[in-house]
Amino acid sequence: MARMPSAERRRQLTEAAIRAMTRDGVAQTTTRSIAAEAGVSLSVFHYCFDSKEALLESVITTITGHYVTIVKEAIRPRTTLRETVRAGFRAYWDHVAAHPGEHLLTYELTQYALRRPGLEHLARRQYELYTATYAQLIEQLRDSVEFELSVPVQVLARYLAAMTDGLTLNLLVLGDDAAAAAVLDMIDDHVAGLVVDGAHSPAAVS
Amino acid sequence: MARMPSAERRRQLTEAAIRAMTRDGVAQTTTRSIAAEAGVSLSVFHYCFDSKEALLESVITTITGHYVTIVKEAIRPRTTLRETVRAGFRAYWDHVAAHPGEHLLTYELTQYALRRPGLEHLARRQYELYTATYAQLIEQLRDSVEFELSVPVQVLARYLAAMTDGLTLNLLVLGDDAAAAAVLDMIDDHVAGLVVDGAHSPAAVS
């Protein structure tokens, strides 16, 4: 067993926990299975983390960071706003289809946090970060393209976060990418229709 | 302990399990806590159900039935389509705000089913029922009011199911009913805008 500073060991254990939980689910993941996944003995676990709960805290913040990165990288300015929105959704969607277990894990972790007294703030922070990420993306997009919205940024951001969340869970449960794609097309139209400045919006709704 | 036929005992245990799980979460609910909640001895539990998994199956189908009933009762035809949609959402929303634990439970149960090999079909059935319920509501509404949609009923139904699901989870985590109401207003407009026949839609979008 190679020796390494505890900070790095913590990272290693966190990543191992994410792998184990992605594979087996939060409920069936034990401190032993995490230690085994990381290839270290059980005592190393408790040397690096005060408790299982402390590790879960680390897992939640880490995986929320993953999620935010994915969403931020999905959105890249294109020629028209509508295409930007569409391509962004598509990129995010491909990630969900490719890594369903990891996304399912985010829901499990949210509920773990909600049910554990004193950890509710982690769930809240997770969802606030989702909304904040979308708000930031909208602002950033508005800087590069220049447009006006018929609803406040905060409202649209929260809608996008919630709707994405719901549609993701829906896809994870039902599969059927084709049907989900049809729904997504409808949402594309809807979001594009929220742009007041008609310059980049194909449907000229006054 | 009053004697009763096992069918009724099963119902009683199922309802007790829902209460216990709503209060404590699925993970912390044990066969013992369920038996205690129902006021019966532990052996009665295993007399009525082959295993804990069998009970969970009963819980899932029961609570999904509850959910469908709630949604169906929320929608009642009003003077205009837009008002019907708005009032329907509002009624559903009030229920979520009044019974958050029960709604949170539905998410926990979905994930329980998804993670338990051989029980995935329960999660799928749950979400198919959600979509089917919305589709049925749309058809029923179309019979009484007469209108055309710019998207297929199936697509709209799945969108409504997914979006409601996401917004519900969002509200359960973040609270803040006011912000959620603003999002809902936006969705009202969106859904009302999907109606092609402008006769009952206040916003005259051609």
Place this chain on the structure above:
DNA sequence: AAGAGTCCGGGACAACCGACCTGATGCACC
């Protein structure tokens, strides 16, 4: 009233879990 079928109670068991403890081992520094 007798017996079969149904329901209930207490107790026990094996498995598993998180947490902890005691030594041993490598590493850097004096």
Place this chain on the structure above:
DNA sequence: GGTGCATCAGGTCGGTTGTCCCGGACTCTT
């Protein structure tokens, strides 16, 4: 080349969980 500290290994402990067993009690039929 010790010395102190960070890191690791194996074993153990108390507690909990799902499941099962067996004896007794109730109820309905005949």
